[in-house]
Amino acid sequence: MDVIPVIGISGSIKPDESQLYLPREYMAAVLATGGIPMLLSPDMDEDRLALCLSHLHGVLLTGGGDIAPRLYHAMPQQGLGEVSPLRDGFELPLVRACHERQIPVLGICRGIQVMNVALGGTLCQDLATQFLGPSESKTPMLHNQTSPGQYSSHSIHIDKGSNLFAIVHETMIHVNSFHHQAVERVAPSLQTSSMAPDGVVEAVEDAALPFFLGVQWHPERMYRTDEFAYALFLTFVRAAGAYAMNRNL
Ligand code: MN
Numbered sequence: 033m034d035v036i037p038v039i040g041i042s043g044s045i046k047p048d049e050s051q052l053y054l055p056r057e058y059m060a061a062v063l064a065t066g067g068i069p070m071l072l073s074p075d076m077d078e079d080r081l082a083l084c085l086s087h088l089h090g091v092l093l094t095g096g097g098d099i100a101p102r103l104y105h106a107m108p109q110q111g112l113g114e115v116s117p118l119r120d121g122f123e124l125p126l127v128r129a130c131h132e133r134q135i136p137v138l139g140i141c142r143g144i145q146v147m148n149v150a151l152g153g154t155l156c157q158d159l160a161t162q163f164l165g166p167s168e169s170k171t172p173m174l175h176n177q178t179s180p181g182q183y184s185s186h187s188i189h190i191d192k193g194s195n196l197f198a199i200v201h202e203t204m205i206h207v208n209s210f211h212h213q214a215v216e217r218v219a220p221s222l223q224t225s226s227m228a229p230d231g232v233v234e235a236v237e238d239a240a241l242p243f244f245l246g247v248q249w250h251p252e253r254m255y256r257t258d259e260f261a262y263a264l265f266l267t268f269v270r271a272a273g274a275y276a277m278n279r280n281l
Pocket of ligand 1: 175186208209210211228232234248249
């Protein structure tokens with residue numbers, strides 16, 4: 033019996049908290065790779081969330097605003113953008129629950145940051161003003177491109193031993209870049225699987241799980257033309273399918 037993987041998607045919330053929204057590309061990418069996308073309500077309490085997760089096979093965390101620094105025990109610094117306590121309050125427990133149950137998770141942009149913070153890591157609040165990377169120049173590259181998202185703007189290095197490498201089969205690819213924050217201290221249960229040439233973390237994963245991967249770029253804006261972005265979604269949706277099969281056994 034074939035199982036169609038159902039992918040729960042956490043979207044953005046308007047600042048006045050009156051509306052949920054997300055770019056169509058996230059859902060289109062899930063559909064194009066064989067999944068059924070469903071928008072998740074941030075108003076679920078812990079019990080509802082547990083019930084909901086028992087009907088899902090994967091979770092996609094989308095881009096958006098910043099995470100409140102107190103959630104990683106930091107004070108707000110210059111350059112911090114808009115935060116949504118409602119979204120933070122939903123997504124952090126969501127990530128922890130998925131991690132515990134080994135539900136496949138793909139985190140994109142803010143999503144990689146949510147995964148890292150939820151599991152105990154920290155963030156650089158603003159690359160342009162706060163970043164202290166390993167590179168001698170001390171200033172990061174431009175991570176906010178002006179060209180449209182289907183175009184890449186910088187290279188990333190991919191760790192050969194990572195699950196990400198097993199997806200793209202390359203140690204260097206080019207990605208788009210639309211972020212002003214980044215993972216700083218990586219959570220204990222996660223590993224860095226990719227960095228930009230300036231030392232900015234571009235992907236983290238829990239290699240011990242079938243699929244628990246966060247990327248700092250936006251594959252949903254590239255999957256139509258970029259084989260690696262497509263492979264990322266395809267592998268995620270397939271992992272969700274495998275999870276669905278195993279859970280039914
Ligand atoms: Mn970048």
